Amino acid sequence: MSVEYIERVYNSYSNVYDFLFGKVFQSGRELGPELLDLFADARLLEVGVGTGLSLPLLPRNIHITGVDLSEGMLEKARQRAASLHLKNVKLLKRDATQLEFADHSFDRVLAAYFISVVPDPVRVVLEMKRVCKPGGVIVFLNHFQSEHPVMGTLDKLWSPLCYRIGFRTDLNLRKLMDATGLKVDTIEPIGMFGHWKAVRCINP
Numbered sequence: 001m002s003v004e005y006i007e008r009v010y011n012s013y014s015n016v017y018d019f020l021f022g023k024v025f026q027s028g029r030e031l032g033p034e035l036l037d038l039f040a041d042a043r044l045l046e047v048g049v050g051t052g053l054s055l056p057l058l059p060r061n062i063h064i065t066g067v068d069l070s071e072g073m074l075e076k077a078r079q080r081a082a083s084l085h086l087k088n089v090k091l092l093k094r095d096a097t098q099l100e101f102a103d104h105s106f107d108r109v110l111a112a113y114f115i116s117v118v119p120d121p122v123r124v125v126l127e128m129k130r131v132c133k134p135g136g137v138i139v140f141l142n143h144f145q146s147e148h149p150v151m152g153t154l155d156k157l158w159s160p161l162c163y164r165i166g167f168r169t170d171l172n173l174r175k176l177m178d179a180t181g182l183k184v185d186t187i188e189p190i191g192m193f194g195h196w197k198a199v200r201c202i203n204p
Contacts, residue, residue: 003095006117007069010050014072017051025113028141028190028198029054035139035186035200036108038062045106047096047128048114052077052089060088065106067094096124104133109203112141116171125180132203138182140199141190144173173199 010017032054038044042062046054049066050073058064066089068074074091081089094100096118109132111124118124132138177184186200 003069003097003119006119010068010070010117011072014051014070014076017073017076018053021113022053025053025141025191025196028196029057029112031188031190031198032110032112032139032141033057033059035188035198036110036137038108042107043105044108044110045099045101045128045131046110046112047099047124048111048117049074049077049091050112050114052080052091054110054112055080055086055089056084060086062088064089065101066091067096067099069093069095097127099127099131101131103130105131107133107136109136109138110141111139115140115142115176116144121171121176122179125176125182129180129182129203134203136203138201138203140201141196142171142199143196144171144176144199173197177201 036044038059040061044058044062044064046064046066049068050070052066055064055066055077066077068077068091071093074093077091081091097120109128111128115121115124128138173184181204182201183204184199185202188198190196190198
């Protein structure tokens with residue numbers, strides 16, 4: 001998947017994304033703030049903020065920066081932030097492989113239903129690590145390839161089909177952690193049948 005392809009796909013989704021993916025992923029989004037262990041005046045970066053579905057669930061006494069590649073999705077997020085009268089939110093267009101923030105800028109980083117969308121997940125996670133403070137928390141809400149032999153094979157088979165609609169199903173969590181130097185602190189199943197995971201890591 002190229003960056004241009006992903007941007008085009010998610011621009012086309014912007015008007016229907018909430019209808020298609022809002023309620024189905026709600027349980028994960030509700031768990032996200034708990035795993036982030038947020039505190040007053042914390043600086044949170046949400047990478048792949050999309051239409052801002054996480055924004056209503058986050059506390060108002062923190063500083064939120066949301067970034068996304070798709071201008072169409074960001075426009076919906078801006079509308080949501082305005083409707084909620086959120087003054088603590090900044091929304092920016094960014095390529096997640098080049099976040100353009102200084103090292104250690106954020107206390108917490110969230111990637112909700114995003115990391116299997118990008119063409120180079122390793123590079124994106126390394127950027128997330130770079131901008132997160134040492135000892136800070138990084139949380140992923142995502143589908144990862146099953147460790148079960150049969151389901152893992154199916155994930156590989158389905159991935160080329162899912163690619164056409166903008167994500168992959170064969171992203172292996174263990175390999176991603178090994179490649180980026182992150183370690184899983186906690187992992188919890190979310191969504192139907194637990195095929196999606198909430199993964200919390202502590203930035204080294």
